[in-house]
Amino acid sequence: MKTRTPWQVTRSVWYALFMREAVARTMADRMAWFWMIAEPVAVIAIMVAIRSVVSGGRHIAGADFVPWLITGLLGFFLFRENMMRSLGAVESNKGLFAYRQVKTVDPVLVRCFLEGMLKTFIFLLFIATGILLDAGLTPANPMAALFDWISLWVLGLGVGLTLSAASSLVPEIGRLVRIITLPLLIISGVIIPLNYLPHDFQQYVLWNPIVHGLEHMRESFFPEYRSLDGVSLTYLWFWALSLTSLGLILHLRFEMRLKTQ
Numbered sequence: 001m002k003t004r005t006p007w008q009v010t011r012s013v014w015y016a017l018f019m020r021e022a023v024a025r026t027m028a029d030r031m032a033w034f035w036m037i038a039e040p041v042a043v044i045a046i047m048v049a050i051r052s053v054v055s056g057g058r059h060i061a062g063a064d065f066v067p068w069l070i071t072g073l074l075g076f077f078l079f080r081e082n083m084m085r086s087l088g089a090v091e092s093n094k095g096l097f098a099y100r101q102v103k104t105v106d107p108v109l110v111r112c113f114l115e116g117m118l119k120t121f122i123f124l125l126f127i128a129t130g131i132l133l134d135a136g137l138t139p140a141n142p143m144a145a146l147f148d149w150i151s152l153w154v155l156g157l158g159v160g161l162t163l164s165a166a167s168s169l170v171p172e173i174g175r176l177v178r179i180i181t182l183p184l185l186i187i188s189g190v191i192i193p194l195n196y197l198p199h200d201f202q203q204y205v206l207w208n209p210i211v212h213g214l215e216h217m218r219e220s221f222f223p224e225y226r227s228l229d230g231v232s233l234t235y236l237w238f239w240a241l242s243l244t245s246l247g248l249i250l251h252l253r254f255e256m257r258l259k260t261q
Contacts, residue, residue, distance in 0.1 A: 009101050017093075017102075017110040025114060036122055040073055047191050060193050062225030063218065067130065067137045071221050072190040074123045075152050075214045080181060081115040082156025086164040087174045090258050097259040104258040105251040108164045112157045120149070140223040148217035151233055155209055155240040161247025168258050189214060194228050206230050209239040 004012075026032050047069055060068055089107040096102045130137025139145035167174035186192065188210040194202060205211055206228060213236050215227035251258065 013101050013106055014110055017107055018114060021110055021114050040077060043073060044069055063222035064136050067135060068218060070126055070137060071218050072214045075217055076185055076188055076190045078119040079152050079156040079210055081119060082112045082160045083163060085111045085115055086160030087167050089164050090168045104255055108161055112160050116153045139221045141220045145217055145220035148213055148220055151236055152213040155213060155236055158240045158243030158247060162243050165247060165250035165254060165258060168261060169254060202228055209236045212236040
């Protein structure tokens, strides 16, 4: 009998988990696809309405407000879904850990990959709609925009790997993460241009790696847009790779506790 290599075993595990998660994510609820698209549309509509009432305009320096908001919102949702979906990945797949081929890190990686695919499809759908409506949502530098998108996904993966292990060991961490999701959206510059903030406060906002990814992606979409001074993808990747390494270490070190707790 031919023995499979470790990579073949891992690939089979990932494929099985991916099919299981994809069916659960997209087919369990008849309205699943609707809500994936309706959520960002609803938030965009509310933000545009609020801005129209407050400031009476839909333009910010270097970009139209609606495309600017769409890029920031979908970029943040990409990060957020990686983080939030990873919290329950270990707990909801505990029955599968009876098979020694399935590691605790596998469902987290598969969930993040699936969320990346879904959010990429939705973003492409928004871009295609923007092109048809001549809404100015075409990236000026597509390759840079793609790299920025991948950077945000990797950052979400790193946070997801770390929190999936930490929240399984300490359940209170998961509750805290759910509480800070909305404040994180606000301080990441998703709905409020960070250039409007006082200069002293801007320096503290730049500690948030999400800001660097969103602002850099907006620069890739809108060539005349000027983000905050100090925005750097190097800083984002430092956090992304550090958190990814920490998450993998936690899954390796506490594998047995994660499987049985």
